[in-house]
Amino acid sequence: MKTYDVGIIGAGPGGYVAAIRAAQLGLSVLLVEKDNVGGTCLNRGCIPTKTLLESSGAYRKQGQLSELGIQTADSTYDMTAIYSRKDRLVNQIRTGVETLLKKNKIQLAIGEGIITGATQIEVAGETYEAEHIIIAAGLTPALPPIKGVELSEVVTSDDILTVPETLDEIVIVGGGVIGVEIASFYNDLGCKVTILEAMPRILATFDREISQNLSMILKRRGVEIKTNVNVTGFSKENSQIACTYEEKDEMKKVVSDKVLMATGRRVSQSKLFSEDLGIKTERGFIVVDDDFKTSVPSIYAIGDIVAGNTQLAHVASAQGINVVSQIANQAPPYDLDVIPGCVYTTPEIASVGLSEAEAKEKGFDVEIGKYVLSGNARHMIKGGDRGFIKIITEKESGKLLGAVIMADTATEMISEYSTAIVNKLTTEEMLSVIHPHPTVHEGIIEALDNISKRGIHSIPR
Secondary structure, three states, rough: OOEEEEEEOOOOOHHHHHHHHHOOOOEEEEEEOEEEEEEEEHOOHHHHHHHHHHHHHHHHHHHHHHHHOOOOOOOOOOOHHHHHHHHHHHHHHHHHHHHHHHHOOOOEEEOEEEEEEEOOEEOEEEEEEEEEEEEOEEEEOOOOOEOOOOOOEOOHHHHHOOOOOOOOOEEEEEHOOOOOOOHHHHHOOOOOEEEEEOOOOOOOOHHHHHHHHHHHHHHHHEEEEEEOOEEEEEEEEEEEEEEEEOOOOOOEEEEEEEEEEEEEEOOOOHHHOHHHHHHEEOEEEEOOOOOOOOOOOOEEEEEEEEOOOOOOOHHHHHHHHHHHHOOOOOOOOOOOOOOOEOOOOEEEEEEEEOOOOHHHOOOEEEEEEEEEEHHHHHHHHHHOOOOEEEEEEEEEEEEEEEEEEEEOOOHHHHHHHHHHHHHOOEEHOOOOOOOOOOOOOHHHHHHHHHHHHOOOOOOOO
């Protein structure tokens, strides 16, 4: 029987990152993957979605070229070519990950891994021994029990990101991150998009101002958004599909070419471990302690599979590095209480720390600094849409509690605020840093200055 220091099930951003760091720390590593290396994020999630959005965003901007003094003939798009580019990039990145695993001397076993003992993993009929086991298995899209959901015109994000189809109309059930990103993709390409959301607003977990502003932008671009609705069923209607829903006690219907279900995710592998191990779960998700240990001390779990966890690739990676650091008797490097969240619409959205409402609920006496980017030179040069930077600070100490950004470069900017929160920096300390001009990043200083109403490029109120 082959023996390893660490055995990891799942080669997504949690598993493969943990494997590489474990190898760097001198541990022998077995990495098990039932499908392609890179997991959901690389193959059916983050990377494909953002690649498609890059293409659709470029197509949408064709209509703005005349404002830049550039005249072009009518442009078209080739959906097959858009998807081919996506596939090439995914394959390129996946090959890079596979090379990293090989160069770090990590044993990769292909097949479904099942934990049969506290230190044993079975893969394709072969049993491996690992002193420590990390479960880093991913999720798959969940389909709620709605009448007609089994129809071929009702699809998941996995389907949308795999098959290139030019659509005239699409209904998206769910206004979370996946829903609004895919809505942006199809809207950019001229498709009629309808979002049906059960909550009072889209992106319900984000700051209310973010939801309101993105709703206004999407509606102005032609996206129809219905909130506080209950989808009741799907049925064939000629060559299309009808979606019925209840809105304000009234039954309504919308017809489209496809319906995308963006309503959540479930555990993708039916059996990860023997039941007699007694690993505690909640609705299929694994319960862990503060060190990510399961109810079996030699077995850990990280990433999407963990009950109550934030389902983001960078969270899984950070948790994986923290766990293998503990196994190697080193201090975990990451502060897992500060997690940035990003949405790749246009403009982009990013947030970190507490929202204004959350800070007040926790009893903080807060001060708010906000800067609207319509006064930022770089934002104007780039033809940016509505945008703003909002920061939440504790009034007494001046320490940063949270931040929200809506800007074309929001996902690149948010880490400055993440660093400030992790290091408990005050607004005064952040204001000591000179930001280059002209940049959208200058808005960070403006938002900080506006706490004391001293923003240079903000109209006094």
